[in-house]
Amino acid sequence: MSAGLLLVQTLDGVQLGLLLFLIAAGLTLVFGVMDVVNLAHGVQYMLGAYAAVACAGWTGSFWAALPLAAAASLALGAVLQRLVFRRLVGAGHLDQVLATFGLILLAEEGVRMVFGPAPLSLAMPPALAGTVPLFGGLRYPVYRLAVVAAALAVAALLWLAIEHTRTGMRLRAGASNAPILAALGVDVGRLFALVLAAGAMLAGFAGAIAAPIVAIEPGMGGSVLILAFVVVVLGGPGSARGAFLAALLVGLTDTLGRGLLDAALRVALDPSAARMAGPALASMLIYLLMAAVLAFRPAGLLPARGRR
Amino acid sequence: MTRALAAALFALLVVAPLAAQAAGNTWLLSLATSAAITAIAAVSLQLVVGTAGLVSLGHAAFLGIGSYAVLILAGWGLDEAALSLPVAMLAAALFAWPTSWLALRARGVGFIMVTLAFGQMAYFAAGALAAYGGDDGMPLDRTPTLFGSALLARPLALHALALVLLAAGVLAASALGASRFGRVLRAARADPARLAALGFDVARTRLIACVMAGAAGGAAGWLMAVQSGFVSPATLDWRVAGRLLVMVILGGAATPAGAMAGAIGLTLIEEALSAVTEHGRIGVGALLLLVALGRLRRTA
Numbered sequence: 001m002s003a004g005l006l007l008v009q010t011l012d013g014v015q016l017g018l019l020l021f022l023i024a025a026g027l028t029l030v031f032g033v034m035d036v037v038n039l040a041h042g043v044q045y046m047l048g049a050y051a052a053v054a055c056a057g058w059t060g061s062f063w064a065a066l067p068l069a070a071a072a073s074l075a076l077g078a079v080l081q082r083l084v085f086r087r088l089v090g091a092g093h094l095d096q097v098l099a100t101f102g103l104i105l106l107a108e109e110g111v112r113m114v115f116g117p118a119p120l121s122l123a124m125p126p127a128l129a130g131t132v133p134l135f136g137g138l139r140y141p142v143y144r145l146a147v148v149a150a151a152l153a154v155a156a157l158l159w160l161a162i163e164h165t166r167t168g169m170r171l172r173a174g175a176s177n178a179p180i181l182a183a184l185g186v187d188v189g190r191l192f193a194l195v196l197a198a199g200a201m202l203a204g205f206a207g208a209i210a211a212p213i214v215a216i217e218p219g220m221g222g223s224v225l226i227l228a229f230v231v232v233v234l235g236g237p238g239s240a241r242g243a244f245l246a247a248l249l250v251g252l253t254d255t256l257g258r259g260l261l262d263a264a265l266r267v268a269l270d271p272s273a274a275r276m277a278g279p280a281l282a283s284m285l286i287y288l289l290m291a292a293v294l295a296f297r298p299a300g301l302l303p304a305r306g307r308r
Numbered sequence: 309m310t311r312a313l314a315a316a317l318f319a320l321l322v323v324a325p326l327a328a329q330a331a332g333n334t335w336l337l338s339l340a341t342s343a344a345i346t347a348i349a350a351v352s353l354q355l356v357v358g359t360a361g362l363v364s365l366g367h368a369a370f371l372g373i374g375s376y377a378v379l380i381l382a383g384w385g386l387d388e389a390a391l392s393l394p395v396a397m398l399a400a401a402l403f404a405w406p407t408s409w410l411a412l413r414a415r416g417v418g419f420i421m422v423t424l425a426f427g428q429m430a431y432f433a434a435g436a437l438a439a440y441g442g443d444d445g446m447p448l449d450r451t452p453t454l455f456g457s458a459l460l461a462r463p464l465a466l467h468a469l470a471l472v473l474l475a476a477g478v479l480a481a482s483a484l485g486a487s488r489f490g491r492v493l494r495a496a497r498a499d500p501a502r503l504a505a506l507g508f509d510v511a512r513t514r515l516i517a518c519v520m521a522g523a524a525g526g527a528a529g530w531l532m533a534v535q536s537g538f539v540s541p542a543t544l545d546w547r548v549a550g551r552l553l554v555m556v557i558l559g560g561a562a563t564p565a566g567a568m569a570g571a572i573g574l575t576l577i578e579e580a581l582s583a584v585t586e587h588g589r590i591g592v593g594a595l596l597l598l599v600a601l602g603r604l605r606r607t608a
Contacts, residue, residue: 037363037417039550084597087604093363093417094557099600101550105593113587222546226428229421233414281436287429291410294422298413 004136009259010252015144017251018151022206023224024231024243025158026199032238032304033174034089034192037096040080040103042225044200048073048207049216050111053122062125066208073204077197085196089189108218119215147209154205155244162240171195175238175304230290236300245301253289258282314478314565317572321471325464337463338535339579344470345531347571350555351477352524354567357556359485360517361497365549366407366423369430370400370522372544374529379440379539382448389452389460393530400526401519403430408518412511427549434541445540452534460534470531474568477524481564484520493517554596 027041051072055065084103088096124143131139162168170191173181182188207220214220231250235242261282293301324340353367377396378387386392411422435443451461459465484490496503496510504510533539542548551574559570577595581588 031417035417037420084601087601091604093420094357094561095600095603097363097365097420097550098554098557098596098603101554102593102596102598102600104550105589106597107593109587109589109593113590223428226424226546230425233418233421233425237418281432283432284429284436287425287432290422290425291407294410294413298415 002136004134004138005259006256007134008138008140009255011140011144011148013252013255014248015148015151015251016255017248018148018155019206019210020224020227020231020251021155021244021247022151023203024228024235024247025155025240026195026202027228028232028235028237028239028243029171029175029195030192030199031232033171033178033188033195035178036085036088036192037093037100038085038196039097039100039225040107041199041203041228042221042223043104043107044073044077044203044221045207045210045224046111046216046218046221047076047107048204049122049211049214049220050115050120050207051204052208052211053115053120053216056122062123062212066205069208070201070205073207074197074201076204077200078193080200081193081196086189086193089192104221108221111218115218117218119217121216122211124212143212147213150209151206154202158202158240167191167194172304227286230286234290234293234301236303238304239300239302242300242302242304249289249301250286253285254282257285261285310560310563310566310569313573314559314569317569318471318475321474321572325467334463337467339575341463341467341470341535342532343572343575344467344474345528345535346552346555346575347568348470348474348477348531349525349528350552350559350567350571351474351481351564352521352528353552354556354559354561354564355481355484355517355521355524357553358561358563358567359490359497360493360514362412362514362518363417363420363553364411364423364518364521365420365546365553366411366425366427366430367521367525367552368544368546368549369403369407369427370525371529371532371548372430372434372541373400373403374526374531375533375539375543376434376437376440376529377526378452378530378533379446379448382450382452383440387450387452388456389454389534392452393527396530397523397526400529401523404519404522404525405515408515408522412514412518424546424549427544427546431541431544431546434544441540443541445538445542448533448537448539451537466531466535470535473527473531478564478568485564489513489516558596558599 023041023045027038030036030038048069051069052065055068056062059065059068080103084099088099128143128146130142132142132145133139162171170181170186174188174191178188227250231243231246234249235244235246265281321340321344325337328334328336328340349367349371353364356362356364374396377399378392381387381392381395407423407426411419411426414422440446451458454460460469492503492508492513496508496513500510529543532543555570555574556567557570558574559566559568578588578592581591
């Protein structure tokens with residue numbers, strides 16, 4: 001594999017990892033602070049993408065659609081928090097699974113009814129539709145670089161909010177020991193509502209900015225949810241720092257592994273078999289990585305304090 | 309109540325062939341058979357989820373391994389049920405062993421995420437089997453023989469086998485739940501630290517339960533492949549695992565009979581809803597949400 005191709009794949013990996021971070025951030029905090037299993041988190045990502053398509057069709061502008069989709073995700077997160085998630089705090093995991101799995105079926109079938117089962121696509125904004133040259137005659141799409149920049153900016157804001165605000169401090173305290181935090185007079189329920197709505201917005205935003213580069217279909221949240229779970233487990237539940245590191249690791253493992261494995265298989269197998277087995281085997285690499293981390297560091301790479 | 313409902317639903321499956329014959333409708337029989345097979349899978353999952361209190365979202369992997377065992381053995385010319393069923397169960401157990409060991413290391417809710425992730429890994433692995441149809445899967449050339457006879461090709465015989473295995477599964481799981489092993493599992497669910505202090509090896513006991521459930525899941529997968537005559541990665545989709553988990557929860561999670569009732573009940577509800585509208589899943593989703601919220605209101 002040439003150095004240029006390696007660079008392209010590294011960029012792809014960073015981009016995938018940053019998107020995963022936006023999705024996993026809310027998941028890891030909801031899970032870490034309130035011990036709530038939210039299987040419906042992938043749905044927020046899917047709905048974010050659909051909201052972007054709908055808003056872009058309605059306003060005719062991608063740039064208007066982006067904030068609208070994020071606002072819609074925030075609103076949906078807040079509504080679901082009032083109606084469903086508020087009641088799931090402190091409930092058994094089985095009830096949480098039942099309720100959030102029900103939400104998945106509702107949302108996926110609802111989207112199928114409104115938008116139809118066929119995958120949709122969203123046109124890139126013209127300003128970002130071009131490519132930039134890399135060395136070696138390779139070119140890289142501007143839009144993917146913009147996704148990296150946008151996700152990095154959001155991640156930086158999130159870091160500021162978590163590390164340098166009072167609410168962020170409470171969040172970190174909640175991830176370490178929620179009962180003590182509540183005993184100190186902090187309204188943990190409100191903190192949870194905030195995290196849930198903000199997490200929904202982040203996942204919806206990730207869906208919206210990913211919309212031009214993925215196939216938008218009702219089931220798209222499922223595979224992303226599983227990757228986000230891997231990120232949460234790898235990074236250590238409740239740890240936003242851990243989620244960031246793990247998301248990049250997962251993104252890079254997936255894309256670089258895909259490229260390297262493909263090259264290796266081409267040597268070992270005939271081309272058609274390699275084309276068939278390569279992507280599927282590469283998809284397994286992430287889970288092998290997770291297995292290795294669990295074997296040696298079961299609490300995750302950067303566990304929240306007090307959870308080692 | 310659960311026990312009476314479970315008995316009634318099982319009786320429904322027993323009389324289903326008669327109803328199918330009276331109505332001249334073979335689809336009814338195949339629905340009943342597939343409900344029985346799903347119930348076997350749910351009963352096996354109940355051991356892990358209900359008795360041991362470990363929420364697993366990876367059970368579809370064992371079904372898939374059991375299914376692929378039929379296909380792969382048939383490819384080698386081995387289509388004897390007396391051979392392929394034990395192999396299917398063994399293969400599923402061999403997958404359950406290391407993955408459950410790792411999943412048990414992730415404490416609490418981590419178990420859900422890790423079982424889900426390993427399930428997805430198995431899903432991708434199945435898609436990588438280019439010789440067996442890759443992502444599209446592959447039909448079975450012929451139904452496995454039972455001790456050399458072509459009995460299993462007859463839907464009625466297969467239905468009878470599924471019912472016998474289901475009844476045996478429920479009875480065995482109930483006996484296991486009442487045994488010392490089952491009591492240790494339940495006690496570990498309530499307070500693992502105390503049980504460990506009493507000298508029990510909690511992790512080992514749980515691992516054994518996971519491996520047994522995996523093997524039984526492999527048997528369910530074997531039956532699925534034999535019934536449908538088709539094997540594909542769709543069996544390993546995480547939604548299959550989610551559906552099984554939901555069935556166990558709807559059955560109250562506490563008993564194997566409940567899991568069976570949940571499985572048969574949800575299968576029938578899904579069929580009824582899909583007969584009314586093509587968007588029946590919306591009704592199922594709303595039902596699950598309402599049941600969960602209703603349960604929470606009652607306990608709150």
